[in-house]
Amino acid sequence: MDKESGHEPKTPAGGWGSLKEVSHILLEEKVPPQRAALLLKQNKPDGYACVSCAWAKPAHPHPAEFCESGAKATAWEVTSKRIDADFFASHTVRELEAWHDHDLEAAGRITVPLRYDAASDRYLEISWSQAFSEIGAQLRQLDPKSVVFYSSGRASLETSYMYQLFARMYGNNNLPDSSNMCHESTSVALPKSIGVPIGTVVLDDFEKTDCILFFGQNVGVNSPRMLHQLQEARKRGVPIITFNPLRERGLVSFTNPQSPVEMLTGSETPISTQYHQLKAGGDTAALMGLCKAVLEEDDAAEKRGDPPALDRAFLAEHTHGFGALAEKLRATTWSEIEQEAGLDRADIRDAARVYMASQAVIGIYGMGLTQHRNGVQNIQMLVNLLLMRGNIGKPGAGICPVRGHSNVQGQRTVGITEKPELAPLDKLKAQYGFEPPREKGLNTVEACEGIRDGKIKALVSLGGNLVRAVPEHGLMEAPWRNLPLSVQISTKLNRSHLVHGQAAYILPCLGRIEIDRQGGVEQAVSIEDSTGCMHGSRGYAEPAAGTLLSEPAIVAGLAKATLAPNPKVDWDAWVADYSRIRDAIAETYPEIFHDFNQRMWTPGGFRKPVAAAKREWKTPTGKANFTVPDSLKVDPDLPDREGTLRLFTVRSDGQFNTTIYSLDDRFRGVTGDRMVVFMSKADMDARGLQDGAKVSALTATDDGVERRVDGLTVMQYPVPRGCIAGYYPECNPLIPLWHYAKDSHVPAAKSIAVRIEAAQ
Ligand SMILES: Nc1nc2c(c(=O)[nH]1)N[C@H]1C(S)=C(S)[C@@H](COP(=O)(O)OP(=O)(O)OC[C@H]3O[C@@H](n4cnc5c(=O)[nH]c(N)nc54)[C@H](O)[C@@H]3O)O[C@H]1N2
Ligand SMILES: Nc1nc2c(c(=O)[nH]1)N[C@H]1C(S)=C(S)[C@@H](COP(=O)(O)OP(=O)(O)OC[C@H]3O[C@@H](n4cnc5c(=O)[nH]c(N)nc54)[C@H](O)[C@@H]3O)O[C@H]1N2
Ligand SMILES: [Mo]
Numbered sequence: 001m002d003k004e005s006g007h008e009p010k011t012p013a014g015g016w017g018s019l020k021e022v023s024h025i026l027l028e029e030k031v032p033p034q035r036a037a038l039l040l041k042q043n044k045p046d047g048y049a050c051v052s053c054a055w056a057k058p059a060h061p062h063p064a065e066f067c068e069s070g071a072k073a074t075a076w077e078v079t080s081k082r083i084d085a086d087f088f089a090s091h092t093v094r095e096l097e098a099w100h101d102h103d104l105e106a107a108g109r110i111t112v113p114l115r116y117d118a119a120s121d122r123y124l125e126i127s128w129s130q131a132f133s134e135i136g137a138q139l140r141q142l143d144p145k146s147v148v149f150y151s152s153g154r155a156s157l158e159t160s161y162m163y164q165l166f167a168r169m170y171g172n173n174n175l176p177d178s179s180n181m182c183h184e185s186t187s188v189a190l191p192k193s194i195g196v197p198i199g200t201v202v203l204d205d206f207e208k209t210d211c212i213l214f215f216g217q218n219v220g221v222n223s224p225r226m227l228h229q230l231q232e233a234r235k236r237g238v239p240i241i242t243f244n245p246l247r248e249r250g251l252v253s254f255t256n257p258q259s260p261v262e263m264l265t266g267s268e269t270p271i272s273t274q275y276h277q278l279k280a281g282g283d284t285a286a287l288m289g290l291c292k293a294v295l296e297e298d299d300a301a302e303k304r305g306d307p308p309a310l311d312r313a314f315l316a317e318h319t320h321g322f323g324a325l326a327e328k329l330r331a332t333t334w335s336e337i338e339q340e341a342g343l344d345r346a347d348i349r350d351a352a353r354v355y356m357a358s359q360a361v362i363g364i365y366g367m368g369l370t371q372h373r374n375g376v377q378n379i380q381m382l383v384n385l386l387l388m389r390g391n392i393g394k395p396g397a398g399i400c401p402v403r404g405h406s407n408v409q410g411q412r413t414v415g416i417t418e419k420p421e422l423a424p425l426d427k428l429k430a431q432y433g434f435e436p437p438r439e440k441g442l443n444t445v446e447a448c449e450g451i452r453d454g455k456i457k458a459l460v461s462l463g464g465n466l467v468r469a470v471p472e473h474g475l476m477e478a479p480w481r482n483l484p485l486s487v488q489i490s491t492k493l494n495r496s497h498l499v500h501g502q503a504a505y506i507l508p509c510l511g512r513i514e515i516d517r518q519g520g521v522e523q524a525v526s527i528e529d530s531t532g533c534m535h536g537s538r539g540y541a542e543p544a545a546g547t548l549l550s551e552p553a554i555v556a557g558l559a560k561a562t563l564a565p566n567p568k569v570d571w572d573a574w575v576a577d578y579s580r581i582r583d584a585i586a587e588t589y590p591e592i593f594h595d596f597n598q599r600m601w602t603p604g605g606f607r608k609p610v611a612a613a614k615r616e617w618k619t620p621t622g623k624a625n626f627t628v629p630d631s632l633k634v635d636p637d638l639p640d641r642e643g644t645l646r647l648f649t650v651r652s653d654g655q656f657n658t659t660i661y662s663l664d665d666r667f668r669g670v671t672g673d674r675m676v677v678f679m680s681k682a683d684m685d686a687r688g689l690q691d692g693a694k695v696s697a698l699t700a701t702d703d704g705v706e707r708r709v710d711g712l713t714v715m716q717y718p719v720p721r722g723c724i725a726g727y728y729p730e731c732n733p734l735i736p737l738w739h740y741a742k743d744s745h746v747p748a749a750k751s752i753a754v755r756i757e758a759a760q
Pocket of ligand 3: 178179181182183403404405
C-alpha cells in the first residue's frame, strides 16, 4: 500500500485485467465455449441488446461490441447452474437468509414456478396455471389502491407496455420503478429546464464535440462501452474534465481490450485531462463556480472590447431567466463555493477556461448528481452551464444522462410511471375501452412508506430485488414480511424472495439472451437506449429450462387471471405474436413508434423525437429555462455535524446493482470483501484509525431511530477529507427513508451523514 494514495490501484481500465475477468466468470458460471460465442451477437443490429447497461448501440459496431461488464452480465444469465424444486427440498428459507447475496444468485437460474409453504418454510413447485389462478383470486379480493406493481428497468418495451396496461385495467397507477431510485431526478429536472425528460445527445455528437464534462458517473464499470467514444475523442485531442470525489480508473486511463496493438504494447489512453476530486454533494457549488467564472470572463471581455464569453444570441432567442441566475452568481462568493465544493477557485477557473475555449460541449452525468437531496438542482445547474454558451441543441453538444438498466428509459416511454399526467390515459381509454385510474400512484419511496405503514397489501415485482435496493432495508424487512401477498417475476434467487409476503410466489422467466419461442416461432423484443434510440433484440441461447415462460406470457397470465375479459385486449394474441404488441404500442404512441415492426431493426436504432435537440423548447415559457439554486449546501436535512463524515455509496467492478458477481473490486484494489469504507488518511488520523481497522457506521440523525452497519473495515484511500465511500447495497441500512431528493424522491444515497465508531 502506498503511504499517500493508500489502496488506490494504478492500472488502466480495460486491458488484460478485463480479459481475465471475462474468462474467469465464463468459467465460474460453467458457460461452454459455444455459448460464450454468443458474446459476438451482443449489441449487434441483428443480435441481442446487452442486459447490463443502457449505453447506446452503434450502427457500425466493433467486431466484439461488448465490454467486461456486459460479458459478466451475459455469463450470469446463460450460466449452466440451475435452481429447481430439489434445491428448496435441501434448503429452508430461514437457512437461505444466512447466505450471502452473491451465493443466492450464484445458485443459478430458477427453473420452475414456486409458492412459499409456511409449514415447511420452503418454496414448493406449483403449476403455472395454479400460480396464475391463485394470484388472480387474491388480487381480485384486494382494493386496487393497496397493490403495487414495481418494475426493475430490464423488461422489454413489449412487456412493460403490457404490464402498465394490466396495472391500469386493474385500477391503479402504482407503477414505481427502479428509475425512482436512479434517474427520476433527470425526469423531473430536464422537462422544467429544456422541455424533454431525457438527454439530447446521440453517439454522433461524440465525433463532433470539442469538450466533455463528466460529473459523477463511473464509466469504466457502469457503461464501459462509452470508453470507446471517450478514447476516440481523446485521440482527437478533445479535453475531458471530470468532477468526482474518487479517481475512478476508467476516468483516468483506458487500454482497449479489443485493440491487439494496445494490448501488446500496453499503451493506455489517458482519459481525463483535468480531474477535480470535489466533495460528495459539492456539484451545485462547483457548477455555480463554473458559471460564475464564465460570467466574470464575460464582464472582463466586455471591458476589453473582446467577444463575449456568453452566447448572447442564443440567450436572447432561446432562453428564459438568465438575469435571475446572473444575479445569484454575482451574490455568491468564491469562498462559499470553495467551501461547499471542496475545490479551489483556481481549479474551477481552469476548468471554466477550457469550457469557454470550446464550441461544442457535452455534459455527462450519473448517480453522483441524481442521488442527492439536491439531485434535481444539480442537474439543472449543469444545464445552466451548458445553456450559457448555447451548448444544447447543436451538433457535438448537449446533456447526456447515463441511464442504468438496459431498458429503464424505455419503460417510461411506454407508460410505466406513477404520474398519471405522463401516461396517455385518454388514448388507452379509447384504444381499450376502459376507464383508466386518474389518481396519482406511488413512487418507490411512497410504496415503501405504504408497506411500512401496512397500507400496501400486495407487491408484484417485474424483476429487481426491491427490498435490498431500497433505503434502510434493515428496517424495511419486518414490514415487508407482513405483506399479505408478494409476487416476483425473476431469473435468479435474491433477498426479496426470502423477505417475502405471507403468500409468496416466484415466477421464473426467460432472459433476453434466450430464444423466446411462441407457437414454434422465435420472437424478438425491443428496448430503448440512453440516447432515446430503439433497438430490436433477438435471443440466441437455448432457454435455461423448458418450464420457463417469457415475461410477456407471465404478465398476460396474471392479467387474464385477475381482470374481467375485455374484448379489446387479446392477451393471448399478443403473446402468440409480439409484433401485435408492437402494433398496439404504435397505435398508442404513433409519433414515436409508427412502423415499429419495420423500424426496430434499423442499425443504430430509430430515435424518438427529442424536441430540445432541435432547439424546440416544450416548456411553459416556450424557452429553455435557467433555474436559480436554493442552496449550495449538500443537504439541509441531514447536515454535516461535528465529527460526522459524508458517506456516498458506490458500485464495484464485481456487481450489477444488488447482483454481486464477486467480492472483488479490482479498480479500487479490494479483494474478497465488500464490507469496507474508503477513508482519507486525514480522517483516519483524526480518529486514530489504522488501515484495516474494524468500525461501525451510524447515521447522524435526530429522529430517534438507530441506523447502523457493523463489521466495516477501513481502507485508506484518496477520498476528499470529510467524505467516505462504501458499497451499495451493504450500506443501505444507513439511508433514512425520508432522505431523498426534493421533487424527485430519489433516495439520497450519495450523501449520508454518519459517525464512525471503532469496533470494541
Ligand atoms: N457493471 C455495472 N453496470 C451498471 C450497474 C452496475 O451495478 N454494474 N448499474 C446500472 C445502473 S441501474 C445504474 S443507475 C448505473 C449507475 O452508474 P453510475 O452513475 O456510475 O453510479 P455509481 O456507481 O453509483 O457511481 C457514480 C459515481 O459518482 C461518484 N460520486 C459519488 N458521489 C458524488 C457526488 O456527490 N458528486 C460527483 N460528481 N460524483 C459523485 C462516485 O465516485 C462514482 O464514480 O450503472 C448501470 N450499469
Ligand atoms: N445505496 C444505494 N442504493 C441504491 C443505489 C445506489 O447507488 N446506492 N442505486 C439505485 C439504483 S440506480 C437502482 S436502478 C436500484 C436497482 O434496483 P433493482 O432494479 O430492483 O435491483 P437489481 O439488483 O437490478 O435486480 C436484480 C434482480 O433482477 C432479476 N432479474 C435479472 N434479470 C432479469 C430479467 O431479465 N427479468 C426479470 N423479470 N428479472 C430479472 C434477478 O432475479 C436479480 O436478482 O437500486 C437503487 N439503490
Ligand atoms: Mo439505476
